[in-house]
Amino acid sequence: MAQIYWTHEELLADVERRAQSVEVLGHTVNGSPLVVARGGGDKLPAIFITAGSHSTEQAGVSAAVACIDELETDHQVHVIPTRDPVGMQGFAHVLSLGLGTTPTIDSFDHVETILRDGEVLFEEDDLTLSLIGEYGYASARPGSGRACPQYYFYQRLQRLASEQPEAIAPLRGRRVWMTPGQTGVAGTGDFGRAYTLIISLEGEILHINRFHDTPWSPVEPRGTRDLMARIRPGISFDLHESQLMDDRYFLSARRQPDPTNEEWEQKAATAIIQAISASGAELARDEDVSALGNWFDTSEPGACWLDATKRGEGFNLMDFASRTYGLAFGTEMGMFGTFDGRVDLAMTTVRTAVEVFSQRYA
């Protein structure tokens, strides 16, 4: 059984137990350390594995922790198990940072009542946005016909930012925590995590998997960037999940500027898709992926190539890794699979790609 971590403390305890060494890269707003753990051997180029920039996607986090001591390779392994140590602790925890006291949350009615006691910036039937202390909060009620409330409300807040920039202005440079509303998703649920949005200084609604190539950056992407500059990973993984995929999987690969890297990226992508298919898991259909946006090209079922220039919002971590360091893969496990199944798919992805990567340097 894969472990689900509900607090950063219990995650850190397991990371310490598994790692050869643990290094602190910085501290985030609740005082929690952003850590990197060492596993693997001494061989270079290094392997970099990370997850949890979207704290609602916890199977990736559990898989990243397992990779610290369960991934068999001679290469150096560097794991940042979660890039959002705050959001993973849930909505009551993030409210405590603005309120100074930790509430017990049992319903969206209750969350909205708490948010109305703050400075309400925007309110409409299912969305309340308010400022409490230094932080923004959004209560985003899941509703019928919304396969993924997190994505739906993310896009809705982006529209609000462009249509009513004055409503968002007090949040510039701040964090906004949103209720996940992932009813029925193991490891998250309605309030078990908080989805962390970062509002850029220009008022753009972004999140922790951005700001990898920007002068101003929150501590989590900045610490990640600094680590990567030191280890210069030959292959990088960012383990994500998607509620929109139901229980289906897709691989998010990146075109490589270097032709040799491109050849190995393609080889690894094909091997990953074969291994995922052989495990009996279902691959995402083209229409699943195109529902996310028009920035993916599909080379084979389940293997999707993300073009960040079509998406906008700057580079995410794997966009940045592919342009700067080498091979880069994101996973997207469907969040309505079992938690163990989701963790297995992430582990299969990493193990398979690392086998191909090792052949290159054998």
Ligand SMILES: [Zn+2]
């Ligand atoms: Zn994600």
